[in-house]
Amino acid sequence: MxxxxxxxxxxxxxxxxxxxxxxxxxxxxxxxxxxxxxxxxxxxxxxxxxxxxxxxxxxxxxxxxxxxxxxxxxxxxxxxxxxxxxxxxxxxxxxxxxxxxxxxxxxxxxxxxxxxxxxxxxxxxxxxxxxxxxxxxxxxxxxQKARLLAAEATARDAQLLALHYQLQPHFFFNTLNAISSLVVSNQPLLATEMIARLAALLRNTLSFPDTHTVTLRDELAVVDEYLTIERIRFGSRLRVSVDVSDEANDAQVPRFLLQPLIENAIRHAIAPSSSGGEIIISARLAEQRLQIDVANDTCELEAASTHQSHGVGLANTRARLRQIYGAHNATLVLSGETGRFMASLQLPLITEPVMSSSTAG
Structure with a gap:
């Protein structure tokens, strides 16, 4: 046949x-x-x-x-x-x-x-x-034109999904409550910072440039806005470590690539734990490919693995990787051991932005 x-x-x-x-x-x-x-x-x-x-x-x-x-x-x-x-x-x-x-x-x-x-x-x-x-x-x-059109559609889905992460009641009301608590406790500087961070995060989410990709440096800047808000919420319970090489910082990645991974780590590992945990973001170049790892502490490996393996955000991420890089050129692998969960991304090394179909045409 x-x-x-x-x-x-x-x-x-x-x-x-x-x-x-x-x-x-x-x-x-x-x-x-x-x-x-x-x-x-x-x-x-x-x-x-x-x-x-x-x-x-x-x-x-x-x-x-x-x-x-x-x-x-x-x-x-x-x-x-x-x-x-x-x-x-x-x-x-x-x-x-x-x-x-x-x-x-x-x-x-x-x-x-x-x-x-x-x-x-x-x-x-x-x-x-x-x-x-x-x-x-x-x-x-x-x-290539069909792939760009499909990538534009999935990128818009990712944008809406990222906006959903910020505006869901769980996140939005907790952030507002944290701001209210800071005001009541007479900490106007922290409250002002939290409002500014929230505004910047929403502004980045709502913006939609003419490219499907941004530098890893820009992507990490958006992630930092999100983590700053979460640090104010969780205090010392949330610890973040970033280890990214200069060469990896200049590599292109899909917009909002890391946020679903960070969101899942906080929701399923940091938030349920009374002692919190650490999130480690690392990136390096190896054999003309970009390797990005997002690891987090977890006390319930099986539960975290189940949540993170079947989340809407990860399904969307995999779909975007297929559309932008092809069926087998980019991978997202989830793994874990006792006390630690890791999401590993391998992408082709690209230094020029992938343009949207409207711009490319």
């Missing part, structure tokens, strides 16, 4: 292959029709067309291999030109041998004729190669 990928290639390849060579054969027939040709010459033309058609299949596998290997276009076309000439010589030889076999008169084989005539076949096959790479480029651009 054909896989969907093979079936798609089958459907797209054969109509173009058959249709293209049929049109080429008709154009050749129209070109040679005004001139009188012997049956031997016609037989040679037909044999050359047939052998060229068969040679294009060999060229198809070669072009597909070069495309998958990511060979630069000029180098790929140059290599195909050399192969096309070799195939052209083979086609010319096949055409001449067919003429010799089907002719009553005595025909001789001339290598100079074969090498010269091979140029026309080479041009045809090289044009076939250029057409193949052109179609592949067009398909790739279409896939």
């Amino acid at each position: 054909l896989t969907p990928d093979i079936a798609r290639r089958f459907v797209s390849f054969w109509p173009l292959q058959i249709g293209g060579w049929t049109l080429y054969a008709l154009a050749t027939a129209i070109t040679v029709a005004p001139y009188s040709h012997t049956s031997t010459e016609v037989l040679g033309i037909v044999a050359e067309l047939g052998s060229s058609f068969l040679a294009s299949f060999f060229l198809y596998f070669l072009c597909r291999y070069l495309w998958r290997k990511g060979v630069p276009l000029f180098r790929a076309l140059s290599f195909c030109a050399v192969v096309s000439y070799a195939l052209g010589v083979a086609c010319t030889i096949a055409s001449r041998l067919t003429q010799m076999h089907g002719s009553d008169s005595t025909l001789t084989f001339d290598w100079r004729f074969a090498l010269t005539e091979a140029i026309s076949v080479c041009v045809t096959l090289e044009g076939w190669s250029a057409f193949y790479f052109g179609i592949k480029h067009y398909q790739t651009v279409g896939q």
Whole structure:
């Protein structure tokens, strides 16, 4: 049974292959029709067309291999030109041998004729190669555009989800109560700071720039706004440690990537514990990939794992990673041991922002 990928290639390849060579054969027939040709010459033309058609299949596998290997276009076309000439010589030889076999008169084989005539076949096959790479480029651009459109939709979902985290009654009213307590206890500076942090956090959540990604440094700044509010709420029960290399700080990550992980750590590990716990955020580069780890103390590993494995925020995060980086290029792995839970992200190293589809278009 054909896989969907093979079936798609089958459907797209054969109509173009058959249709293209049929049109080429008709154009050749129209070109040679005004001139009188012997049956031997016609037989040679037909044999050359047939052998060229068969040679294009060999060229198809070669072009597909070069495309998958990511060979630069000029180098790929140059290599195909050399192969096309070799195939052209083979086609010319096949055409001449067919003429010799089907002719009553005595025909001789001339290598100079074969090498010269091979140029026309080479041009045809090289044009076939250029057409193949052109179609592949067009398909790739279409896939990238579709991926950007899907990423924009999921990014908007993530924005709304992040806003939901801030405005849910559990968080919002606790924050307001904390502010009220600070005012009543005559701590206006802390109350003012908490209001400013809350305003900044909501402003960052509501903003939507023309990129799907930001630097890790900017992402951590948003996380810090959130953690500052939570530090005021939990006091010494919440401890945070950040260990991020300078190179990792400049890497691009999806917006609001870390907040669901931090939110889950606080909700399922810090808040239920009377002694609180520590959240450790670390990031580093390894083999052209960005590794981000968010670890937290927990006394109930199984419960925390269950909550964090099936949360809406993590499902949304995984969906965004698939849309932005592809199905297998980015991973989110949850693991734990006694007293510690960790969420590990591995992303391709990107230093330029991923633009939204409206901006890219």
